[in-house]
Amino acid sequence: MEHNLRDYFEKTLKEVAIDCVIFGFHAGELKVLLLKWKGTDGWSLPGGHILLDESANDAANRILMERTGLGEIFLQQYYTFGAVNRYTHYSEAELLEKLEITFGKGFFEGIIFRRTVSIGYFALVEFDQVSPAPDWFTDECRWWNLADVPALLFDHNEMIERALTALRQHIRNQPVGYNLLPEKFTMPELQRLYETILDRQFDRRNFQKLLMSYDILEKLDEKRVGVANKSPFLYRFDKLKYERAMETGVAFSM
Amino acid sequence: MEHNLRDYFEKTLKEVAIDCVIFGFHAGELKVLLLKWKGTDGWSLPGGHILLDESANDAANRILMERTGLGEIFLQQYYTFGAVNRYTHYSEAELLEKLEITFGKGFFEGIIFRRTVSIGYFALVEFDQVSPAPDWFTDECRWWNLADVPALLFDHNEMIERALTALRQHIRNQPVGYNLLPEKFTMPELQRLYETILDRQFDRRNFQKLLMSYDILEKLDEKRVGVANKSPFLYRFDKLKYERAMETGVAFSM
Incomplete structure (x- = not known):
């Protein structure tokens, strides 16, 4: 992927991204899957871009599959994040500087770092069935207890908060558990x-x-x-x- | 606006749009505000693009204000429409051909007609307080009874259906009426x-x-x-x- 990042970006929408709040449940704790970006101490939600010939929902399912190995999961769009500046705890310049140490100066020129609107999805997955997998961009992918989530990259803390609100709304109107609990x-x-x-x-x-x-x-x-x-x-x-x-x-x- | 369409598009996000389902209530009927595109018989929801220095929510409020004259209205984001092809009843080619008769050949080259993801908002407004206003692009703006809505441009029929579902979900969890009824x-x-x-x-x-x-x-x-x-x-x-x-x-x- 490192080699054809530019090719990849030619094949995706540039101003729209997808971010997924993947909730898992284990030992009485609600957890969320996070990725650590290479060469930084910054964690983010799993996310990605929409291919030109792929719907937003398909892109979200693909990203979920890539990070968890799971398909056919309840995945719900809950909010689209459209603030002008979505950098909350880490500034754009700070993040770019750290990434360029790992990936090389100018590696991201004209790609990734531009204003992006992100469509938020949340998924409920069975903790035991997931094998968290980092991508080429990240060196760690693991579950965090909701209570312990650190200051994240971009507006991802807000994304988790809103996903939790949406999940609570959801549980009041629809059953929950099918993808969160073991079969029995x-x-x-x-x-x-x-x-x-x-x-x-x-x-x-x-x-x-x-x-x-x-x-x-x-x-x-x-x-x-x-x-x-x-x-x-x-x-x-x-x-x-x-x-x-x-x-x-x-x-x-x- | 006709003269600086290109300038305007330089100042907006290109792959993301906003569409608003504006519900009004009058004489026991739920209504929705629609615009007819110049030189076509195609109707659509009021919508527009997000300025580079404007959040998605601010853009939705601006569009609502432009079409209805109303500010401080309950406006709720309910779904983002991300299908690859969002032309349902009118094909892209058919629409472009009709528009070019009015606006001139090549007028839209490189703008508007590209894949766009649209963030859907719905608003509840007091019917009597609204002065529907067409924009430079449309020659009619008026209320339609929900039951009479014709086959619309793009995926706007689906947008209205989903907005109605969202409104019904909303009314089960939150009060409704403040912006839909007269003061007394x-x-x-x-x-x-x-x-x-x-x-x-x-x-x-x-x-x-x-x-x-x-x-x-x-x-x-x-x-x-x-x-x-x-x-x-x-x-x-x-x-x-x-x-x-x-x-x-x-x-x-x-």
Whole structure:
């Protein structure tokens, strides 16, 4: 990629980019996937450009696949970031200077560093299934707990904040969990996911009653073993019913 | 503008545009503002380009102001349209041919007609306060009943559909009416607005009870006169409380 960066940029839209907030859930924590840019201490969301013959949504799916190896993931466009200056914590000059030490003086001339509007997408992925992969531009790609996210490049902290707001709006109107939990899970695990996203506690019985009323869950004839005291039943989502509920909407009113 | 179109395009982003779905409400009908392009029978949403020193949101507000004369309007970004080909009912060649009859051969060479991603905004405006204004590019600007909207230029029919979906989502989580109704209105008028947007009927008492529970309405010591049979009380929104409800959200669960 280093060698044909200019070729690549000839094949993409220049003023529009894509950035993805990829949420994962593990051990009761909501996480987000970040990349560290080579030769800098700056972290950013995974993102990229739209090929001339590719739709914005396809580009977002491609970027998600490149970074996580996952396809067919729930990916939602939530906001387009169109501020004149999208450099918040690191100035353009500061970033360019550091990158040129690694990539060579003039390497980015006329490309990348121009005003760009970025379309924000968020995705919910199952933590265990992801193999985070850096690209040619970055030397690290890993999960960060939401609470520990540092000052990011560009306006990416705002992007995460708005994605979280969108996710919370989403969870109030549509079911969540299909791509965030393993195939089989317990009711307390599902409740923990909802509590983590919404940053609130719910009554166990009311939660179970409401979620069962959506008619998207299948209670299995199987229990989680090895859990202290109790052996809770396992559940899984009925994919067809879940997808229908995504279309028609459900009201999470707790 | 005709004379310095090229200058104007030098000062704007080229691959990103803005389109606004401006909803108005009048006589129990939801309406949308459309423009007819000069020398064609093609109608479109009001839209435009983002100046290099202007944010996307500022551009949307400027466009809204130019078309309606209204400032400080609730304007919400709802989706960015990024398909590779956004010409649905009229092909690019067909449109260009008609426009060149009016504007001259080669007038648009290298400008306008290139792949553009468009950021969609919707606005809710008080029908009576708007003076629709065509721009240099269009010869008519007027309200259309939603039900009567013709086959539009580009993907603008899809834009209206998605805006309506976004408006319906919005009304389920936030109050609506401040910019759509006159300053003073009756409860049946407010109910009619909700019924029109959601395309459903509500029980009069339940509706009133729910809306009053939001604590955003002020019942006035005044009645609408000249209405057959009854003289219903007038209400108005308490602007501060309304704005707070926009922040915190309300659940319209009927």
